[in-house]
Amino acid sequence: MDVSFSTEESAFREEVRAFLKQAWTPELAARVDADATHPQAIVEWQRRLFERGWAAPGWPKQHGGCEWTPTQRYIYDVERSAVGAATTLPFGLTMVGPVIIKYGNAEQQQRFLPRILRAQDWWCQGYSEPGAGSDLAALKTRAELAGSDYIVNGSKIWTTYAQHADWMFCLVRTESSARRQDGISFLLIDMKAPGIRISPIISIDGEHSLNEVFFDNVRVPVTNRVGEQDKGWTYAKSLLQHERTAIAGVGDSKRKVQRIRELARRETSAGQPLLDDPVFAARLADIEIELMALEFTELRALWQAAKGQGPGAESSLLKIKGTQIQQALQQLMMDMAGSFGAVLPGDAASGHDFADEARRSFMYGRASSIYGGSNEVQKNITAKAVLGL
Numbered sequence: 292m293d294v295s296f297s298t299e300e301s302a303f304r305e306e307v308r309a310f311l312k313q314a315w316t317p318e319l320a321a322r323v324d325a326d327a328t329h330p331q332a333i334v335e336w337q338r339r340l341f342e343r344g345w346a347a348p349g350w351p352k353q354h355g356g357c358e359w360t361p362t363q364r365y366i367y368d369v370e371r372s373a374v375g376a377a378t379t380l381p382f383g384l385t386m387v388g389p390v391i392i393k394y395g396n397a398e399q400q401q402r403f404l405p406r407i408l409r410a411q412d413w414w415c416q417g418y419s420e421p422g423a424g425s426d427l428a429a430l431k432t433r434a435e436l437a438g439s440d441y442i443v444n445g446s447k448i449w450t451t452y453a454q455h456a457d458w459m460f461c462l463v464r465t466e467s468s469a470r471r472q473d474g475i476s477f478l479l480i481d482m483k484a485p486g487i488r489i490s491p492i493i494s495i496d497g498e499h500s501l502n503e504v505f506f507d508n509v510r511v512p513v514t515n516r517v518g519e520q521d522k523g524w525t526y527a528k529s530l531l532q533h534e535r536t537a538i539a540g541v542g543d544s545k546r547k548v549q550r551i552r553e554l555a556r557r558e559t560s561a562g563q564p565l566l567d568d569p570v571f572a573a574r575l576a577d578i579e580i581e582l583m584a585l586e587f588t589e590l591r592a593l594w595q596a597a598k599g600q601g602p603g604a605e606s607s608l609l610k611i612k613g614t615q616i617q618q619a620l621q622q623l624m625m626d627m628a629g630s631f632g633a634v635l636p637g638d639a640a641s642g643h644d645f646a647d648e649a650r651r652s653f654m655y656g657r658a659s660s661i662y663g664g665s666n667e668v669q670k671n672i673t674a675k676a677v678l679g680l
């Protein structure tokens with residue numbers, strides 16, 4: 292997309308380019324790529340961003356954020372994805388951080404926000420439960436008040452990176468007799484507290500990022516509750532909207548288009564470069580057009596957010612379209628790998644230079660239309676809240 296920038300914005304773009312050139316080194320890129328399930332290297336990357344003052348583009352300056360304009364955020368993301376630099380871990384910076392800023396008290400802000408910025412604490416998200424995924428308000432994990440603590444019992448599922456987490460932001464039921472959404476509270480739980488047990492779930496790509504987490508009489512100080520008791524649903528929803536906007540992943544899809552284009556110049560079909568094959572070229576062009584439209588929609592959403600509106604239910608649109616595009620690109624790359632895409636690591640025929648990359652992202656990529664709220668449910672939200680149906 293061709294966007295013209297003011298003098299200040301062009302100067303900012305040069306600053307971003309210079310920073311990325313010096314901070315996103317090939318050595319760091321290789322480590323991020325190699326260690327997908329324990330991204331210690333991403334923590335290191337976040338610390339480099341923090342030192343530059345750029346860890347939290349959307350946070351207010353008062354809390355150590357950049358307060359970038361939508362154009363600055365757009366410029367950063369375009370430049371970041373152009374060099375393939377990683378995004379930061381979302382659980383602290385994009386998810387619980389904004390909730391603590393908006394609904395937490397001063398003590399919670401002082402205690403947690405600086406550590407999130409510096410990536411000193413690893414956070415995980417305790418929302419989903421068996422029987423409470425799409426229908427999140429059905430959650431049953433209980434927290435009962437006992438003096439200055441809550442006693443938490445129950446379990447969470449699909450908890451990404453719980454095995455590395457220092458803290459979990461968690462939805463618990465504190466009242467059963469009210470309307471389901473009215474009896475939920477938002478707790479910050481120390482993952483080292485006695486009574487917490489983590490059990491791994493291995494996903495279709497063979498990796499361990501997912502977990503079940505069990506709570507057996509876990510004591511959580513009342514001071515770790517964000518906002519009011521029984522009002523957690525409101526806070527949980529605002530977090531989900533931030534999460535869905537982030538999942539759209541425009542910058543990374545643009546990078547993937549470039550990667551596929553490079554490969555398609557090199558790979559051949561019937562003796563000519565794949566990129567010259569009209570069917571292949573049309574498939575790639577279709578995806579690029581959709582991606583360009585998504586980019587405009589995201590920019591509109593960013594401008595609205597800058598005016599203090601949102602992100603609202605429109606974040607569901609971004610999530611649906613963004614993940615459809617990601618999956619279409621993953622499918623295209625898998626098709627390019629052909630039969631090599633079906634070969635597992637360690638098999639005699641493995642080692643085809645981009646088939647491992649294609650298969651890894653294709654397998655894990657099935658999840659993007661499920662996590663952050665499934666795409667079917669996002670369509671329901673869009674129908675109701677955006678289209679008024």
Ligand SMILES: Cc1cc2nc3c(=O)[nH]c(=O)nc-3n(C[C@H](O)[C@H](O)[C@H](O)COP(=O)(O)OP(=O)(O)OC[C@H]3O[C@@H](n4cnc5c(N)ncnc54)[C@H](O)[C@@H]3O)c2cc1C
Pocket residue numbers: 415416417418419422423424425426448449450451452501658661662663664665666667668671
């Ligand atoms: C890789 C991955 C990482 C995740 N990480 C986390 C995490 O860190 N923390 C966390 O709390 N959760 C996490 N989740 C859970 C995720 O949020 C849920 O899987 C998701 O909300 C769907 O819930 P469910 O799995 O219970 O499916 P269900 O709600 O049982 O849905 C099953 C199917 O029915 C469809 N469906 C359900 N209700 C409706 C409806 N009303 N209308 C139309 N269709 C419907 C769904 O679209 C889906 O296809 C993760 C999930 C994945 C796959």
